[in-house]
Each structure stands twice: as structure tokens, then as C-alpha cells.
Amino acid sequence: MAIGESWKLCTDVQQRVWARLTVFTGGFTLEAAEQVCADAVVDRAEILPTLDYLVRHSIIEGASADGRYRQHNYLREYGRRRLAQFGDQDAMAESHCAWNAQLVRDAAERCFGPDEMTWLARVNAESGNITAAVSWCADRGQVGRGLTIMVDFLRTRAPYFFATEIPVCRQVENLLRAGPAEPSPVRISALAMVGWIWLALGARDRGKVHRDECLDLARRICMETAPAVQFIDGTYDALALGQRSGYAKLETAREGFHAAGDDVSAYMAGLFHAFTAGLHGPAEEADRMSRWCLDEAHARGAEWAITWAEWTRGLPEGSQPQASARPALRKQVKLGDLWGPAWGVEEEARKRVLARDFLGAAHLYGGSDSLQARHGVRFNGLPGWRHHRDLAIAAIVDAIGKEAFEAARLTGSRWDDERIVAFALGDADSASPQLTERQREIVRMVSEGMTNAEIGAVLHHAPRTVEGELTRIYRRLNLRDRKELADWYQTQVTAIGGSTAPAASPRRG
Numbered sequence: 001m002a003i004g005e006s007w008k009l010c011t012d013v014q015q016r017v018w019a020r021l022t023v024f025t026g027g028f029t030l031e032a033a034e035q036v037c038a039d040a041v042v043d044r045a046e047i048l049p050t051l052d053y054l055v056r057h058s059i060i061e062g063a064s065a066d067g068r069y070r071q072h073n074y075l076r077e078y079g080r081r082r083l084a085q086f087g088d089q090d091a092m093a094e095s096h097c098a099w100n101a102q103l104v105r106d107a108a109e110r111c112f113g114p115d116e117m118t119w120l121a122r123v124n125a126e127s128g129n130i131t132a133a134v135s136w137c138a139d140r141g142q143v144g145r146g147l148t149i150m151v152d153f154l155r156t157r158a159p160y161f162f163a164t165e166i167p168v169c170r171q172v173e174n175l176l177r178a179g180p181a182e183p184s185p186v187r188i189s190a191l192a193m194v195g196w197i198w199l200a201l202g203a204r205d206r207g208k209v210h211r212d213e214c215l216d217l218a219r220r221i222c223m224e225t226a227p228a229v230q231f232i233d234g235t236y237d238a239l240a241l242g243q244r245s246g247y248a249k250l251e252t253a254r255e256g257f258h259a260a261g262d263d264v265s266a267y268m269a270g271l272f273h274a275f276t277a278g279l280h281g282p283a284e285e286a287d288r289m290s291r292w293c294l295d296e297a298h299a300r301g302a303e304w305a306i307t308w309a310e311w312t313r314g315l316p317e318g319s320q321p322q323a324s325a326r327p328a329l330r331k332q333v334k335l336g337d338l339w340g341p342a343w344g345v346e347e348e349a350r351k352r353v354l355a356r357d358f359l360g361a362a363h364l365y366g367g368s369d370s371l372q373a374r375h376g377v378r379f380n381g382l383p384g385w386r387h388h389r390d391l392a393i394a395a396i397v398d399a400i401g402k403e404a405f406e407a408a409r410l411t412g413s414r415w416d417d418e419r420i421v422a423f424a425l426g427d428a429d430s431a432s433p434q435l436t437e438r439q440r441e442i443v444r445m446v447s448e449g450m451t452n453a454e455i456g457a458v459l460h461h462a463p464r465t466v467e468g469e470l471t472r473i474y475r476r477l478n479l480r481d482r483k484e485l486a487d488w489y490q491t492q493v494t495a496i497g498g499s500t501a502p503a504a505s506p507r508r509g
Helices: 002-009 012-021 030-037 044-056 073-086 089-110 116-125 127-139 143-155 165-178 185-200 204-220 227-240 246-259 263-280 283-300 303-312 326-335 340-354 358-375 383-400 402-413 417-424 437-447 452-459 463-477 482-495
Strands: 068-071
Touching: 002 073, 012 030, 012 044, 012 073, 030 044, 030 089, 068 073, 073 089, 089 116, 089 127, 089 143, 116 127, 116 303, 127 143, 127 165, 143 165, 143 185, 165 185, 185 204, 185 227, 204 227, 227 246, 227 263, 246 263, 263 283, 263 303, 263 383, 283 303, 303 326, 303 340, 326 340, 326 417, 340 358, 340 383, 340 417, 358 383, 358 402, 358 417, 383 402, 402 482, 437 452, 437 463, 437 482, 452 463, 463 482
Parallel strands: none
Antiparallel strands: none
16 A cells, blocks of 8 residues: 555656666666666656655665665565556566667677776676576577677676676576577577586586587588687687697687687687696797786786786796796785686695695695585586696695595685685685694594593593583584594694694794
8 A cells, every 4th residue: 555655646757767667687777777768758867866756755775885776676566567557568678688788798898908897897786687688588589689698798707707607607508498509600609608618617518518519500600710619619629628739729719709809708718728728738838828818918907807817827837837826816806706716726726735835735625625616616627627636636645645635625625715715825824723722632632532531531620621622622623523623633743743732834925
């Protein structure tokens, strides 16, 4: 009843705008409202004063710090019913779809430059609207239009930065299934983009399915040399199979994208050329492409792209395999990158092995596994990556033993994201928070197999007191039981050369 009264108090224009705003999902900006909701019936100049009215009457939420208005769900549903009564549903959905298509097209063309972070944030903020627009396309059989939007969305790289690439890929796959499997440039590009992402995430079989279909459709319409086709084929050869034959295809893709004016895709082709050469060699190829990526990113002033180019400089088969991964990782964390840190932590683990910090490397391998699991980045199955990881882990096990390695890796896997990254950057102590002298003594006796009653007899404490102290120790070290505590203790002893009391490792930085 209250909502109905609010509706009656609105003018015709205010009612129209209220109803039309319901086409948005996840909020909207003033600019978006003006472009989507204005037409011959509602003048663009009336949008802002109408928004002010709707905010004052609590029908929508006022613009937040990011400039976005938001709608209460029950008021939005009421407005959607009114939109249907006005007969505006199709027109507004069409306008909304066109606005989303233009947004991602503009972003893809302009995101590789000094405004890179602004475009990434803007596209991510509209991800709900993009999803809604693409779903509308699918429902109406406009699959090609939906694929065009998604290809441009992926070209912006926002799904990678915000670690949403898996749900985005699944949405593209749903679109591909919704339309006829007939060759078209946009379908080929969509298959190439999705296949490439699955390959980069270590899902080789899934990526190969898309790569094979992409190549088949491309042959049928003589598009085998198209940059997108060369990109997925080169990535499959070089990254998924570990074959240097993929380099020439990635080079062709880079040159083709550049000739077509798609500079952000040219950079990505160059980046994966540098990445795969950094895993498989030769060093001169890895160095050449790493320098190209760095020069290109600096020339564009693209801050996030620069961090990835910097990261490639220290890959194992380049001429600087010990070059620190920390500067790139620190910048990515500062920017808010959710995709890059897992790669940076993994690479820092390898560098700890080269520096003979075996315990620190073991913790970071556990941390890397944890980051990958939480953020959907799974690259340990990539042949080149797995080869260098296996060599590093073998060196750790040879130095400190398998049990100590597994215990340290388990500890690192239980750290939260912040602690993993802080340790990789040298901003945190290694294995654990500091224990008191009494707690260290209890841990030592637990490692020797003593019961709570036996420990209590030595310390002149009741068994319940020992049990309570152990509970505090478990919480502090993020461990679950006596066996894990004993394993943790042995890791500490090994790390400091046989001392009988665990201690925090020296601060690194």
C-alpha cells in the first residue's frame, strides 16, 4: 500500500523513470540512466532532477562514493511490473543492451593506456548489467550480439584483474551452446578467447575442445591466419604442450592484432609469448619478448600491464632467473589485482630456492596452492610451469627432507591471502607468530610424544591447564592437532639446524 501511494505521488515522468531504471542490475550511474532511459517521451534533461526526487523519497539509494545509484529490490520489482504496463520493456532492454555493448567496446579500445585502472574498475562495476544484457540477447536468439559483447568484455582484461574469468567463460560457453555452431568471425573469436583462458588456467582438455572447434570453423571460412586463431593455436602449442613451435604463431597473432588496431590483444599475445619463452627458452627469445612487453606497456602508460611485463623478466629460462618478483607483486597488490598475486607468489617461491631459503620456499608453495584454489587460478598443470616447480620442490626435499617440506607447505596453505603475500614480499616473519617460553617447551614435549598428564607433571600444572595452553597454541599456529604440531616443530628444528626450541625466523626484506 505504501509503495502504491509513493507511485501515485509521482508525476508521469517520474513514474516512467522509476519503471525504466529497473532495467539495470547491480546499480547504475547518472550517465547510464541518461543514455538508457531518455527518449522521445522522457527528455534527457529530466533524468537528474527525477533521480533527486526518487532519492529524497527513498525509492532509490543516492549516489555512493563511486557515483552509483542503487535500487531496493522490492521497489525495483514494483517498478518492473509498471514497466510492463507502460509497454516499455522491450525498448528499455534494447537500449540497455546497446549501452552495455558500447561501454565494453569503448573500454576494449581505450583500456590499454594511462586510464587503464579507471576502465577496469568501470567495466567491473557494470558486470551485473553486462551479464543481464547478454542473457537478454540469448533469450531472444541474438547470440552473435551477445558474443560480441562478451569478446569485448574479455578484451578489457577486467575478468582477469578481478578473478571472475571462470564465471565469465561459462557464460560465453552457454552462449555458444545457445546458437548454431556455424562459422562466423565473432564465434571464432569467442572460442579463441575462452579456449585461451582455460589453457592459461591449466585446464588443457577444456581449452583444447574450444581450440579444435575454433580451428575447424576458421578453416571453413578461410580464417586460419586470423590473429585470434593464431593466438589460441600458439598458446596451445607453447603453453599447454610446451612446444616452441607456438612462438611463431604468437608472433603472427601479435602482428595481426596490431595491424587491426587491437593493441590490447597484441600486448596479450606478446605477453604470453614472453611467458612461454620464459618457461621453455631460449633465453634470447624470452629476453626479447619480455623487453617488447615492457617497452610497449611503458609507452602506453598502462600501469597494470607494466607489472606483468616486469614479472616476465625473471622467469627461469630468461637471462635473469634470479631477478626479484617482488616489485611486480607489490604493485599488483597495491592496484588490487586478484589474478596476478598467485603467479607472483609461486615465482617468489622458486627464487627462495635459488637463494637457499628452503623453508621459506616450502611455505610459499603452500601459499601459492591456497591462492590458486581460492581465486580459480590453477596453473600447476602447465608443462613448463610444472617442470620448474618439480625441480624446485626436489631441491627443497633434498635439503630439509620430505616431512619438513610437507609440514611447511601445509602451514603456508593455511595462511590467509594477506599473510601469504606479506611473506612473499618479505614484510612478515616466516613460519609463525612468536610463542612464549612455556609454550615452546610444551610444543617440544608434544613432539616427543608426551601426554598432557606427563607434560603437566614436568611443568607442575594440571592436565587441564596443559590442554588449555595447547588450544591457544593451535589457534596461534593455525594447526588442528598434536600430529600437525609435532610436524611443525620438526620443521622449525630443521630450519635452524637442530635447535631444541622453535623460534621465529628472522625478518626478511
